[in-house]
Amino acid sequence: MNAIEFILAGMLAAATPFLLAALGEMVVERAGVLNLGVEGMMALGAVIAFIIVYHGGGHVLGFVAAGLASAILSLLFAVIALGFRANQVATGLAIGILGQGLSALFGKTYESLTVTGLPKLAVPGLSEIPVIGGLFVQDAAVWLTLAATLGIWAVFAYTKVGLVIRAIGENPKAAHAIGYPVIAIRVAAVAFGGAMAGFAGAYASVVYTPLWADGMIAGRGWIAIALVVFGTWLTGRIFLGACLFGAVSLMGLAAQATALDVPSQLLSSLPYIVTIVVLGIISADRRLLKLNGVASLGEPFER
Amino acid sequence: MTAPTTAFLPTLVRRERASLLAALIAPPVALAVATALNLALYVLMGRDPVAVVHAMLLEPFLSWASFSEVLLKAGPLLLIAQGLAIGFRAKVFNIGAEGQFILGAIFASSIPVWFPQATGQWIWPLMLLLGAIGGALWASITAFWRVRLNASEILVSLMLSLVATQLLNYLLLGPWKDPAGFNFPQSVMFQYDAMVPMLFAGTRVNVSLILTIVLSLAAWVFMQKSFTGYKLQVGGLAPRAAGYAGFSEGRAIWLSLLIGGFAAGLAGAAEVAGPLGQLQRSISTGYGYAAIIVAYLGGLHPLGIIASAMVMAVLYIGGDNAMVSANLPIAAVRVFQGSLLLAYLVAVAFVRYRLEWPRAAHRSPS
16 A cells, blocks of 8 residues: 555545534534534543443444533533623633643543554445545544535535524524524524534544543644634535545554654644644635635624 | 524524623633532532532632642643634634644754753753744644645644644654663653752742733733734624724634744643653643633633633642542533533533513513
């Protein structure tokens, strides 16, 4: 297997935690809310899923429980930031610290233990194609994530629900005047984002690298938030961005395998450096951000 | 038209005026609430709450030796938080103090690592200066990205912290590893002149504490009395008004980030040239993130931050104690930190708003 085949085969799985968390955060931000606690919500989901799978509860229960736990944590954010109109940046940071703390607390006795991941399912025929065949051999969670991506795209492209969420993010006062419950819909969006971050963490800890280590999310929650900006709040572009980051994180592994004389720390920080560079390139196009950005992002809603 | 779904919930009504007294009691109330919630968590975990309270909140004050450790811990927290608070007031959210702290430690360490034989009383002051410059330089990347490229300073500064950790690992596993250090990821032990002089005999508290307090007072003068500090605050509260008045947003961002980076870098330098005496992997136990909480808990006010830094330092030292004597995992400190900030944000909401229950609203004549 050469490097390109290796990257193509593994890209979607590596992209899945980024994709799940970023799509969740996209919905939250589209509704006008900035929840910076993604890293902590992912960490909490990761540990909950790991504990359940480790004790034989199975992957399905693991994912469900992870989604629930992180959704509950995100509701705490909602109560404080939306209910009490606290500063969303500070509340998100606090939720992040709390989630990471709880994750370390619950995971303490599981450090370095392992579980088995999920089997790969191949699409007959397509997976036989040379070079790109690896793209069509993925585990069930990846297939479901791709389906969810399509679903979220369709909701925003074709349904009234998508339109209402966007209206609330663009102009909450007008949406309120027409009779939409701004706060209730924002709370629902935040809970959805929390559940998605929980799934993302679960994928990281019980499928992608089925091993528990404190701090294993390693900045992926933050990269997911950056991905929402890269993707200019659009599902398709966020998908492409997540694939890029999946590929970048694999490039590190591929380069180490080829025994190139590059310090491993440089390879480990590659995703962070790429984030910084891409963030600069995309953000410099102020018109693009203005066109696609969310007008009321991070501002509390007062009637 | 009103939204029907929230009719059974109380609504927040803005107070006519926020009282100073309420603002002053909000942090202690938040601390009390967070303490109660966390004690409940420890009980659920099967720990003895009395033992935890004793280890965490009392022991740090019971001897001069342990209280001196609190002072030692408070130093970096205080310094970083003062720098961050200036930015937060200007609505510049530098959350990458952790990275700026690490760069400060690296810059300061360059002298004893490259010139281990050097002697003279000029070494430690130069190290502190270099550290502050290193932190400011690292923060200037974020400032450039924000001002010139319009990128979110939150994301850039955080990413740079993750990069800084990898840079530190690279140096300690590679070129800066102590050749006689049994392959441990740490630098050589610094020479005597590369250490900040001690302040109290028998403790590890050093002269940098005085520097920290002086800089805290300087931050107070800067924010409350100087025109530049005033411009920064107006920029944060009313960016449009600041723009009309000719206050440059770009300059405010640069200034906020450089001050934040300078303070965090100085704290990093004081840590390696103080209690540690060498560059190590574990130079920071999350000071950069804890300082964000310290800044908010202190009401973003230079004098309030002095008090909140002491509280956070007690939590750190007390957490260490509780790990030993009450078998409490050290992660419990992070849980406490997160819940403390959340409790504070709710407490502050009550300073600005009061709850109005639907029924009471009907009865009131207005």
